Amino acid sequence: MRKTHGLMLAGALIMALASSAAMAQSKRGPGPRQGYLFKAPVYTHSGIAVIGYVANTDVKIVNHEGQTSWSGTIGNREPRVIKLPAGNYTLFATDEIKILSENIVDEDSAGPRPNRDRPTMRYALAPGPLTVVPVPWVADATYANNPPSLLSRHVIFADIETRLKAVIKGGTPPYKVDWDPGDGGPVLSVSGVTDGYNGAAALKTYTLAQGTPITATVTVTDAALATATAQYHMVVGNPTIRAHRVARSTDEALWYLHTQMKRADGVVNAPHPAADEGWIYGNGTSGHWVSPTAMYAVCLENTGRAILGGKNLSNDPTKDAYVEDLIRAINCLTAGDTLISGSVASKTYTGYGVFNPDTHGPGGAPNGKGLRSVSSSPVYEGGMHLQAICQAGLTEGSVPNRSDYASYYDLIGDFVDGFQYMQLENGGYIGGWRYNYSHSDSDGSAVAWACIGLEAAELAHLNTPNPGVLPGPISVAPTVKSALGEWLTNNMDTTSRTRAWTDYRLGASRTFHYYGGQDYQISNTWDNVAKTGGGLVGLKLIGAPSSDPRVVGALSYLYRWFFAPDWMMDTFHGARYAGSRSSYGMYNMFKGLVAYGIGTLTDPLGSGGNDYDGVPLAPFEWHAVLSDFIAGAAPAPGMTPTDLGHQAWTGNTSLTSRYYGAANDGRYEPNGTRSGAHAPLVLGEWGRESADSGANKNLITPWDLAVLQTTVFTPPPVAVISRPSDPAGETYIPDEVGGVDYYATFDPGGN
Numbered sequence: 001m002r003k004t005h006g007l008m009l010a011g012a013l014i015m016a017l018a019s020s021a022a023m024a025q026s027k028r029g030p031g032p033r034q035g036y037l038f039k040a041p042v043y044t045h046s047g048i049a050v051i052g053y054v055a056n057t058d059v060k061i062v063n064h065e066g067q068t069s070w071s072g073t074i075g076n077r078e079p080r081v082i083k084l085p086a087g088n089y090t091l092f093a094t095d096e097i098k099i100l101s102e103n104i105v106d107e108d109s110a111g112p113r114p115n116r117d118r119p120t121m122r123y124a125l126a127p128g129p130l131t132v133v134p135v136p137w138v139a140d141a142t143y144a145n146n147p148p149s150l151l152s153r154h155v156i157f158a159d160i161e162t163r164l165k166a167v168i169k170g171g172t173p174p175y176k177v178d179w180d181p182g183d184g185g186p187v188l189s190v191s192g193v194t195d196g197y198n199g200a201a202a203l204k205t206y207t208l209a210q211g212t213p214i215t216a217t218v219t220v221t222d223a224a225l226a227t228a229t230a231q232y233h234m235v236v237g238n239p240t241i242r243a244h245r246v247a248r249s250t251d252e253a254l255w256y257l258h259t260q261m262k263r264a265d266g267v268v269n270a271p272h273p274a275a276d277e278g279w280i281y282g283n284g285t286s287g288h289w290v291s292p293t294a295m296y297a298v299c300l301e302n303t304g305r306a307i308l309g310g311k312n313l314s315n316d317p318t319k320d321a322y323v324e325d326l327i328r329a330i331n332c333l334t335a336g337d338t339l340i341s342g343s344v345a346s347k348t349y350t351g352y353g354v355f356n357p358d359t360h361g362p363g364g365a366p367n368g369k370g371l372r373s374v375s376s377s378p379v380y381e382g383g384m385h386l387q388a389i390c391q392a393g394l395t396e397g398s399v400p401n402r403s404d405y406a407s408y409y410d411l412i413g414d415f416v417d418g419f420q421y422m423q424l425e426n427g428g429y430i431g432g433w434r435y436n437y438s439h440s441d442s443d444g445s446a447v448a449w450a451c452i453g454l455e456a457a458e459l460a461h462l463n464t465p466n467p468g469v470l471p472g473p474i475s476v477a478p479t480v481k482s483a484l485g486e487w488l489t490n491n492m493d494t495t496s497r498t499r500a501w502t503d504y505r506l507g508a509s510r511t512f513h514y515y516g517g518q519d520y521q522i523s524n525t526w527d528n529v530a531k532t533g534g535g536l537v538g539l540k541l542i543g544a545p546s547s548d549p550r551v552v553g554a555l556s557y558l559y560r561w562f563f564a565p566d567w568m569m570d571t572f573h574g575a576r577y578a579g580s581r582s583s584y585g586m587y588n589m590f591k592g593l594v595a596y597g598i599g600t601l602t603d604p605l606g607s608g609g610n611d612y613d614g615v616p617l618a619p620f621e622w623h624a625v626l627s628d629f630i631a632g633a634a635p636a637p638g639m640t641p642t643d644l645g646h647q648a649w650t651g652n653t654s655l656t657s658r659y660y661g662a663a664n665d666g667r668y669e670p671n672g673t674r675s676g677a678h679a680p681l682v683l684g685e686w687g688r689e690s691a692d693s694g695a696n697k698n699l700i701t702p703w704d705l706a707v708l709q710t711t712v713f714t715p716p717p718v719a720v721i722s723r724p725s726d727p728a729g730e731t732y733i734p735d736e737v738g739g740v741d742y743y744a745t746f747d748p749g750g751n
Helices: 242-260 290-301 321-334 380-390 408-422 444-462 478-490 529-541 549-561 583-595 622-631 690-695 697-709
Strands: 038-044 047-052 057-063 068-074 080-083 087-093 097-101 131-133 154-156 162-164 167-169 175-180 188-193 202-204 213-221 227-236 262-267 275-279 339-342 347-349 353-355 370-373 498-503 508-513 718-722 731-737 740-747
Touching: 038 097, 047 057, 047 068, 047 087, 068 080, 097 262, 131 227, 154 242, 162 242, 175 202, 188 202, 242 290, 242 321, 242 622, 242 697, 275 290, 275 321, 290 321, 290 380, 290 697, 321 380, 339 408, 370 380, 370 408, 380 408, 380 444, 408 444, 444 478, 444 529, 444 583, 478 529, 508 549, 529 549, 529 583, 549 583, 583 622, 583 690, 583 697, 622 697, 690 697
Parallel strands: 154 227
Antiparallel strands: 038 087, 047 080, 047 097, 057 068, 057 087, 131 167, 162 202, 175 188, 175 213, 213 227, 262 275, 339 370, 347 353, 498 508, 718 740, 731 740
């Protein structure tokens, strides 16, 4: 079940999501009734089969007259058959359970066999057919082929352990799983598998030459002796090629996030229809869940996936198990207890007059309603929340678990109205957002998340396989954009303040100017790369050209501070919060730089061969630097890589000071966990910053994964080859052509 859990904002100066219980958000499965936390309707001809996950789950089944037809205790993941007369029932349980079948089959219905005593009556499930569903790391135009192109094959490295992955559907558990690894080695077998989503994976180390294609075969046998097979296509990559390192790292990180998803079928939020949901907790078992769930969805969307029938290349859950994860995540994010109503009352903006933020609604007609994330930080988490829904790939489609919206398009419009209402309308902080739905000042970090959500909304009309069916963009109101422009002007640091400190790239002291950075508030006390990168997203949203002084200043600031720890930037706070190598800071920089199509980062305020600080210019490919930080740098030719970046994985000997345990599960660890200096830094890593500490491992991981794989706003469809420098906001899948890293681009315009 989804439990009540907390998300506390640590004081007035917090920049990230802190998982404390002071401010609670609640997400449950089907509603509690007199101690029962699970409720589901049932129609059966002869009985049902259920399974409970915890040791003891009390179950009560009530008929249509309100009478108890059966009660008892189930649990320990043991299937339980309950015989019932034909009819409609409501099932209640004290914890989450799964209904395996509403139609059991009487195996001995023909009566006793001749010359034998009649055996005890037995019942068997009538399950769906046993199948094995693939889990491609990315969906290009050939991912569903057998075999696919090399681009869609799982990239592995010789002498580095890999995980063979598959999802089991249907059949009768427990399952026996046998992997023929395809290299002549022994079969890898595991018995007693009851978790079809996660239990079929196996670890294997290959020693074949680079470029060798490998096809492993998995055979699954269920308790009824039915069998299903599938193939798992790999290619031995070259770890000196960055695109291969990114592909290998992405593959394992996506599977890690898949294993973190909690799932519930038939979740009902009355009066809306039921839907299957999935969600991810920040630390795996508790903590914030809206933003980790949303960012996992974004990662799936940005690697070529869409909800059923959607625009992207992969939209069929029977061909790609990650599509089911995406569908469940989007259902969770649109559910009536996740996306809730909020005020959209008219407000008087200083300098603009009365503004009604209710500019959207079903059919394009304002309806007096806004939507917001249930989170206690509806701007922080809400920006990611809105982004994920906007990128789902079928904007004109019906929302399966909402009776009040005919389409995602209508729902997104009211979500935008909620954000418009949350903008501050007066005073020195006009045009910004804060953490909460109602506030009296603004915060540069919250502004970034609002802008990423709103930018995604303005592009959502493109995320459909049927161009032209929607009336046009879900536009942010001109008043909101104008006021935001004021905030971005007032919040820019235009002082001559400096700070003398060590440049971690040069290993020498230099004087840093603060000029150009976006601040925490308009007090010029806490500029940093996260807020400055987020500020660029806002500038793009309001249509500021690259020549705008605020854009020029921000790019100059990001160039000069790209290799600096947070405590060097923070003259007001003195804390490590969201520096240039925290996942939070990297993602915000990434969003801003991609929004303006920056491939090579230099200082536009530099002159005479020097940057604004007077230090010799040294332009660099910023995305390559971050990719190596996350996924690892190239080893010497012919050598096995020992630096796998910040991914928790066997063989990553550089990862010596882990925060989240010893498991080599594919997650990403935060800054401060690798020993030694890693180029282009000549000094070692500084410690974990508070933003990452609050976000926890299951938000750090999709942030890092998004930096590796995706742009800020948009998803997929047609593959072409280009570098990640197009300002259109596209999704980049790395590949190599002629020894040069290139990126297959998913064009959001459907060209």
